[in-house]
Structures are given as C-alpha cells and as structure tokens.
Amino acid sequence: MSVSDSASAEAPAERASVKSAAYEKFRQALFDGRLRPGQFVSQRELVALLGLSIGALRELLPRLELEGLLRVMPQRGIQITQIDLPMIRQAFQMRMALEREAVLTAVRKLDDAVLDEQEALHRAIVDEVRTNPSPNLFERGQQVDDGFHALLIATTQNDLLAQAYAVNAIRIRLIKLDRVTLSAGVLPAAFADHLAIIAAIRSRDAHAAIDAMDRHMMNARERALEL
Template sequence: MKTAKNAGRSGAARSARAAAREPGVSQRNLAYESFRQQILSARIRPGQFVSQRELMRLLDMPLGAVREMIPRLEAARLIVTVPKRGLQIAPVDLKLIRNAFQVRAMIEREAVLNFVRHASDEELTRIEQQHRDILARATSGKPDSRLDDDAQAADWGLHDTMIDAMGNEILSEIYRVNSLHVRLIRLDADQVRPMRVVPAMQEHLKFIDALRARDERRAVDAVAEHIENSRERVITAMLGGGAPAREARSSS
C-alpha cells in the first residue's frame, strides 16, 4: 500500500514525467516543476530542513538536476542555505506575509482591469457557476472529502486565469513564484483551511459579479478586499485565532 508521502512523491514524479514529454525541457526545469508540485500538494513544509539527497529522493530527480535547481529556488527565496544545517524551505513570518500579499495585490489589480475588459460572457458564466457549485457544497452540511481541494482549484484557477489573460509571461512567472510563497504561508496556518472556503467563494462571487457588469472600479475594489481578507484570515489563524489581524498587520 502506498503511504501518503509516497503518493505525494509519485504524483510530483508523474507531473515531472508529463513535463518531460515537452520538447526542450531541461532536467533542472523538471526538478523545479516537481518541487513546485510538492508545495502545491503540501508535501514540503515551510521551515523544513532538507539535504540535497533528500530532495533528490523526494523529487525523484538526479542529484545533478537538484543541484542546478537550488540557485533558482534561492533566487526566488523559496529555499535558504543555513550554515551548518543545510537547506531550509522558506520559513513563514509576518514580513513574508506582508511581502507576498503586497506583490499579489499589485499584480492582480492590473489583471482585473484587463479581465473585466476582455473576458467573454461565456467564460464568466462558467467561472461563476463553478464557484456557486463549490459554495453550495460548502454550505450543504454534508461530508465532502474533495471540497477543500476543489475549492482551492477554483480559487487559484480564477486568479491564474486572470493573470495569464494579460499575455505577459514575465508577470505570470513572477505571480506563480509568489503564489508558492502564499501556499507556504497557508500551509503554516492549517487552522485557516476549514474557515476559508465559504468566505473565499463569497468574495470571489462578489468580484465575478463586478466582472460581469464590466464595472472596473467595483471589480478592483472587490479583488483588493478579497486579498486583504485572505491575508487577515492567515494572520488570525497563525496567531491562534485570538489576536486581531489588523493589530498584527500594523506591526508587520
């Protein structure tokens, strides 16, 4: 029987093998993609120490590819080298939260302005229905083992779609690296998971409504509010749910 750890590793390996079928993909890029998948599937945790050989086994990649990948991870601040201890997955603190959500807000503002002008009515209808379906499942009171994964796919799928619709590969890459930081932040605040689906879907529907109305100002305000609320949910969860998020924000 596969353990959860082995299942996560094999899933990342499958993603890497799928990428390997694309022409011109280097071993270093395959290793990076596998690392990214490990974050997305919560197999790599913030603050975790790993050796190069542990990464080699975790990513199912040769040591040379792992060594070539590490400078890219360091440049993106996803890994830091700690003297005498080795490689550490980026630890989460209030500074990282502030920086990651600030970058997200800046890029998504431009993405929303573009999307409100160019997204088709059919695409917006499909996105809205997807969110309403998730919200209905979240409020049904029925056990749903797939709800969190499906909600995350809908949540990040909308944001990624808006970013990619700008057609700017540089911004898309910056956004995706920053998204990995946001994922690490959320992994460090597991308490936020059960409390995020309903408000996240409701906030998305609010700015989807503005998108469908082609109301630029309302759409920008709604996505800014959503990002700020996401940040506050994370901070509140990390502080144990007792300290006001706004107080933490003022000190970050």
C-alpha cells in the same frame, strides 16, 4: 544537418526539460508536505527525496534561492522558506499588485460567457457546503479558487507577469497549507469575495473590480495573519 548537429540542437531543449521536471518535483514535495516550511535538509537528503542527481539539484538550487523558496546556508545545509509574518505580508502585497493588473485587464477582455461559467462553478460549491458536502468538496473548492485567479492572470497575456505570479502562488499555497485552508467556515466568505469580483467585471466597472479584489486580498491576508 549531421547527427552531431542535431544532437547539439536538441541538447538545450532537453536540459530545459530536465530543469523544469526538477522544479516541479520540488514544488510537489512542498505541496504534499514532504518538505516543510523552515525545515533544514542536506543536499544528499534533498537528492534522495526528489529523486534527482546531484548535478540536477545543484543546477536547480540557484533558481529556488533566487525565487525565495529556500536558502543555502554554509555549514548548516538548505533551509526551506519559513512562513512568518513578513513573508505573509510580502506575498500578499505582491499578489495584490499582480491581480490588480489582472482584474483591470479582465474588465476589458473577459467574455460574459466565461464569467457566467465561473459564477456557476462558485455557486455550486457554496450550495454544496450549505447542503450536503462531499468528502472531496474542499479539494474541488480549492481547484475552483486556484482556477479563478489563474484565469485572471492568463487574461493579461503577459508572460513576465504570469511568471511572477507562478512563483508567488507557491508562497501563497504554502501559507494556506501552514495557516488556513478552505473549510465550511472559510470557503463561503472567500467565494463571496470572488462573486463580488465577477459581478464588478461583468458590469465593466474598473474601480469596483479593483475595490473587490483589494477586499478579497486583505480578507485572505487577515485570515492568514490571525493564526
């Protein structure tokens, strides 16, 4: 292969890597609060904020708009997605549909050893809430929470489902940041839901697992809608 042929072969991979890095920069800006739900920004402001070239941003915008993470509005600029009641309902409905399939797969495939590990992680966090919470407890609790749901999704080994989940997970994370985060009042109830799901999966009871997941999704949605 000639030098020019090699460069041509590498170009698509390099472009994909640049697009992926730009997407991650946008995601992190949402999560750390530099971009806020409902906020209007110009392309120039977004370029400066994310450290992107204008070309990279313009390539990224169609994907972000398609995924419902922003809207490009002529004469007004770019609006980051708003957290409102329809958005909350739709995001949780999407999450319920995806995680129902995931929990059904987990009933068939997830090893008891993995379930034991998840149960231990959850119980350790709950015990710490009740005894002597450390400063980073709720951050670690959020990692356990995210990790549990990601594990269920990964168990499906379905790339299309995983991609849909990843996009919706950004919406769910924004809802949590805007409306309700893990706290001494919220965490034990949320983790009790998780432990019920784990118990149902361990018993290989598909109906109980779906019921437990549905209750968890409805409880999470109601906490978000209450505020």
